[in-house]
Amino acid sequence: MKIVIAGGTGFLGESLEKYFKEKDDQVYILTRKPKRDHEVYWDARTLGEWKNTIEGTGVLINLTGKSVDCRYTDKNKKEIYTSRIESTGILQEAVDQCNMKPKVWLNASSATIYIHSETQLNTEENGTIGDDFSMNICKSWEKEFFMVNNESVRKVALRTSIVLGNNGGAFPKLRTITKLGLGGKQGRGQQKVSWIHIDDFCKAVEWVIDNENISGPVNITAPNPVSNEDLMTKMRKHLKIPFGLNAPVWQLEIASLFLNTETELLLKSRNVYPEKLTKNGFHFSYPDLDEALYNLLKN
Template identity: 75%
Template sequence: MKIIIAAGTGFLGRNLEEYFKEKGNQVYILTRKPKRKNEFHWDAKTLGEWKNLLENADVLINLTGKSVDCRYTEKSKREIYSSRINSTKVLRKAVDYCTNKPKLWLNASSATIYIHSETQMNTEENGIIGDDFSMNICKSWEKEFFSPDHEDVRKVALRTSIVLGNNGGAFPKLKLITKAGLGGKQGNGNQKVSWIHIVDFCKAIDHIIDHENISGIINITAPNPLSNEELMMELRKQIKISFGLNAAVWQLELASVFLKTETELLLKSRNVYPERLITSGFRFLYPNIESAFKNLLQPFTSAKTKDF
């Protein structure tokens, strides 16, 4: 296949590139700072020569968006919004230019589109979507993606949970604070954590590509969310750390100022279930957190795990 990954130099993009290259596919990356032969410059808001890559592409994957791991200043909010909306808009223009359009367009979204819930399990069909900054960003993002529709392009919005891997994302930070003795619960610890192993993330994307009946919204997450307290307890167990200091909400609020982030990333309860993946026949290699942590903590385990 010919696969285009927009913003493909980050954690998810690097792993997807490796996964699909190992299967013999051609992978091209759109990035602000191209360094390799398969990387092409784009600024995520204006058309350029890169648009020619989309001609006869099998898959277009858009992962563009300013990281939400920042303080939600008015400037940051504007950048979080515009980076997602503008990149989706310009990709739509590029798709419109194509004589032979990409067969499939996968666009990033987020499991944070659902409300804070410790009891309500959010599937694609019954998930409850609320009204705050983060949820409204996701709603606007998906609206821009699906409208106007391209009848001859299959579109899938990826409502992705926290992705766990050794070469980026949240897991290296979680491992670091746990080894430092700070791996207790955050807040009351009841907030649900939805997550997925990086290998299952890549395989889920592959599954969607292979199953032409899948379109629209899909939750990209493991089937067993667990509480923050349970998550940290299991990580301490796997690392063989007997204790972990808890962090009260006021301590997290104070620390978030110095770390230039927001407590929402730790305290929001994301209780999400991958109903469409499962009903379409997808099988997780790491369905529970114990198996995921065991794999990630193996000596010399890397992004190119043998499970690829």
């Protein structure tokens, strides 16, 4: 299988590349800074030689977008928005020009598209989508993606939750603060954390590719969200750290300034359920957080 991953040099892209290469698939990466033979230059805004890489590919995966782990200044907000919309738009132009179009196109989205909810479980069909900066980014991103309907190209928006893995993302930071004795609850601690083990993320992407009846938005998350307080309690248990200082909201506001991030990333309640995956027979290797943490921390 020939797979092209746009914006594939981050944590998720590198994990997918390794996963598919181990299955002897042919993987190409579109990146601004190509360093290896299978990496192809693109600027994520304009057509170029890179569009030839998409010709005849089986799978196109777009993970391009500025990280939301930053302060929401006007400049950063604009970059978060344009990096997602422009890359999706220019990929569509390239796909339109292909004689042999990709069979399936998976575009990144986020479980953040749903409202802050501590009680309501948000599924693809019944989830409530709200109206603030982060949710509007996701809505605009998906609107751009689904705007054009190429009959031969199956499109799936990956509404991905927090991905837990040792090589990037949020998990190494969680591990560090827990070891430092700062692994108490954040804020009230009742906000839900939707999460997925990196192995299940890769498996779910492969499963979506293989299942031709799956299209539209798909929640890429484990079936058992936990509260922030439960998450930190389990982190301390698995790391054998006897205590963890709680962090009230005012402390998080100050810390987020120094860490150049936003408290929303910790305090928003993402209560998301993978209804399409579970209803259609996807099997999670790590459906429960204890199993996932044991696997990630055993080494």
